[in-house]
Amino acid sequence: MAIAAESQQEPKTPLKASEVEKRWTLNDFDIGKPLGRGKFGHVYLAREKKSNHIVALKVLFKSQLKQSQVEHQLRREVEIQSHLRHPNILRLYGYFYDQTRVYLILEYAAKGELYKELQKSKCFSERRTATYIASLARALIYLHGKHVIHRDIKPENLLIGLQGELKIADFGWSVHTFNRRQTMCGTLDYLPPEMVESIQHDASVDIWSLGILCYEFLYGVPPFEAKEHSDTYRRIVKVDLKFPAKPTVSPGAQDLISQMLVKDSTQRLPLHKLLEHSWIVQNADPSGVYRG
Numbered sequence: 138m139a140i141a142a143e144s145q146q147e148p149k150t151p152l153k154a155s156e157v158e159k160r161w162t163l164n165d166f167d168i169g170k171p172l173g174r175g176k177f178g179h180v181y182l183a184r185e186k187k188s189n190h191i192v193a194l195k196v197l198f199k200s201q202l203k204q205s206q207v208e209h210q211l212r213r214e215v216e217i218q219s220h221l222r223h224p225n226i227l228r229l230y231g232y233f234y235d236q237t238r239v240y241l242i243l244e245y246a247a248k249g250e251l252y253k254e255l256q257k258s259k260c261f262s263e264r265r266t267a268t269y270i271a272s273l274a275r276a277l278i279y280l281h282g283k284h285v286i287h288r289d290i291k292p293e294n295l296l297i298g299l300q301g302e303l304k305i306a307d308f309g310w311s312v313h314t315f316n317r318r319q320t321m322c323g324t325l326d327y328l329p330p331e332m333v334e335s336i337q338h339d340a341s342v343d344i345w346s347l348g349i350l351c352y353e354f355l356y357g358v359p360p361f362e363a364k365e366h367s368d369t370y371r372r373i374v375k376v377d378l379k380f381p382a383k384p385t386v387s388p389g390a391q392d393l394i395s396q397m398l399v400k401d402s403t404q405r406l407p408l409h410k411l412l413e414h415s416w417i418v419q420n421a422d423p424s425g426v427y428r429g
C-alpha cells in the first residue's frame with residue numbers, strides 16, 4: 138500500500154447533492170503501482186473495493202496547491218470535469234480529501250501518455266493523425282456544446298485508453314462560459330460587440346490548438362517552433378505557417394491545417410466542418426479508434 142494515512146473527512150460546509158450521494162474515503166480503495174507524478178502529487182493505479190473497478194487515483198498535496206495558489210483552479214477543474222461524459226474525455230468519478238491531501242478518482246487510461254507515443258514514433262501516419270483529430274473534434278464539439286472551452290489542448294494533456302482511444306485530460310485551464318440565453322436573458326442588448334463576440338467565439342481557441350496538434354502529429358514538431366520564445370511569438374502572430382516537403386503528408390492534410398490556423402478566429406474551420414473535410418473522411422478510421 139503506497140499511501141499509509143487513514144482518510145479523514147473534514148467538517149464541511151453544506152454538502153452538494155453529488156457529495157451526499159457518495160462520500161469516498163481512502164478505505165474504499167486498494168492502492169497499486171504508481172502511474173506517474175506531476176507538479177502537485179502522484180498518481181496511483183487503484184481498485185475500488187466494492188465494485189473492483191480499476192481507476193487512477195491522483196493524490197495532491199494541499200500545502201503545494203496553496204503555495205502555488207491553484208486551489209481555485211483545481212476546484213474549477215473538478216467542477217467541470219466531473220460533469221462531462223464522452224468517450225474521448227477522461228472521466229472524473231469523484232474526489233475526497235483528508236487533512237493534508239486531495240484525492241481525485243479518475244478513469245484509468247491504460248495505454249498512458251500520448252506525448253510519450255509521439256516521442257517514440259517522432260510523428261504519426263495520416264491515418265493515425267486523422268483518427269485522433271476526428272475523435273478530438275467530436276470531444277470538443279461536445280465540450281463547446283456544454284459551454285466549456287478547454288484552452289490547453291496539447292500532447293501532454295492527452296492520454297490513451299485501453300482500446301487506443303484518445304482521452305482529453307487535465308481541465309486545469311478550462312473555463313465554463315456562462316450561457317447568455319439562460320443567465321443574461323434581456324440584458325444582451327447592452328453588451329458591447331467585443332463581449333458578445335468573445336463569448337461566442339472563445340471556443341475557437343480550441344480549433345487553433347487542434348490545428349497545431351494536427352501539424353505536430355504529422356511533422357513531429359509544432360508549426361511555429363523557433364529557438365527563441367520571441368521568435369515563436371512573432372511566427373504565431375504572423376501565422377508564419379510553412380509545410381516542409383514530406384512525402385508522407387498529403388496536400389489534403391495541409392489544406393485542413395491551413396483552414397484551422399487562421400488568425401481571425403471567426404474564420405477558423407468549424408469543428409463539424411472539420412469532420413466533413415475530405416482528408417478526414419478519407420483517412421480517419423470510421424470506428425473512431427486507432428488500433429495501430
Ligand SMILES: Nc1ncnc2c1ncn2[C@@H]1O[C@H](COP(=O)(O)OP(=O)(O)OP(=O)(O)O)[C@@H](O)[C@H]1O
Nearest residue numbers: 172173174175176177178180193243244245246250
Ligand atoms: N488517468 C490516468 N491514467 C493513467 N495514467 C495517468 C492518469 N493520470 C495521470 N497518469 C500518469 O501520471 C502522470 C502524472 O499525472 P499528473 O496529472 O499528476 O501530472 P501531469 O499532468 O503529467 O503534470 P502536471 O502536474 O504538470 O499537470 C502522467 O504523466 C501519466 O503518466
